[in-house]
Amino acid sequence: MEERTKGHGDAPQWLNAKELAAWQSVTLLLARLPTALESQLRHDAQLSYVEYYVLAGLSDHPDWTMQLSDLAVLTNSELSRMSHVVDRLESRGFVQRVPHPTDRRCTNAVLTDKGHKHLVAAAPGHVEAVRNLVVDPLGDDGLEAFQAAALRIIDRIERAGR
Amino acid sequence: MEERTKGHGDAPQWLNAKELAAWQSVTLLLARLPTALESQLRHDAQLSYVEYYVLAGLSDHPDWTMQLSDLAVLTNSELSRMSHVVDRLESRGFVQRVPHPTDRRCTNAVLTDKGHKHLVAAAPGHVEAVRNLVVDPLGDDGLEAFQAAALRIIDRIERAGR
């Protein structure tokens, strides 16, 4: 822990004014962007963010099939969460659990035709939201810079161990 | 909705390869950064992200006092969520509800000494996490660029109405 100069009452943190303003923009982004995307998907396609990316992930794999633990990695979720998510998707008929052919510890999830149809109907709206909210306003260069910054932060998080 | 060329099976979305890679970095950031900060606060200070920012917000206002609806705006939460959050903080003795002096529809939350002590103990660790994970790896220029990008996205979200 380093020595800093200001305490609560002066500024909310030991960050200078510029850093603080930047950080506040970041927290605002962290609060608003996921919410905006979630609500678009929820209202237009009755899917949560994770559910959408599970369906999308499956549709991009051979036989529309993926292992639950791989889906968890893909969506940055814990395995137990993925199990619950697949429960819900399965009960809506969008995916189906099938045993792994060789390793019987594993479970595969397979996208059904119904699930694929639902995804295909949902995708354009979601992609348009991503375009409108993120890709277009930043432009090619801005997007590239943003990606670089995101990767630097992610790298720090991984290094930190947690 | 615009015409695009590719469907599922080719690429996960109608984004070109560069856009897609950038977008995936953004979603990864959206998944990991909040989790990293939450877990730091949870483990080191037994506080959620929202709870921390409620205490911090109060500590920066006159009389350590804010209206619930203002706290909701500050933390980008719905009012009902804020009411639940204040319930918990109140039950831990960190804040206290007091009636608004003039408008009796309103409720003020006041930071207690106990809550302030808890915040002061928690702040250095949280600030250090913000520094380590975001401020330092981006540097002055990177942080400024990141802020600008965040603001552009937020602006789009607000314009979109929801």
Place this chain on the structure above:
DNA sequence: AAAGATTGAACTATCAATCTTA
């Protein structure tokens, strides 16, 4: 009628414990 807030129900996520197979 609108603003501020509260409440309880429904939903989702997280955590720890457990189970099976490798």
Place this chain on the structure above:
DNA sequence: TAAGATTGATAGTTCAATCTTT
């Protein structure tokens, strides 16, 4: 013993309904 997965309990968020004051 570890990996993959499931399960149930707990905690937190969201949603709709309600209440009071303006």
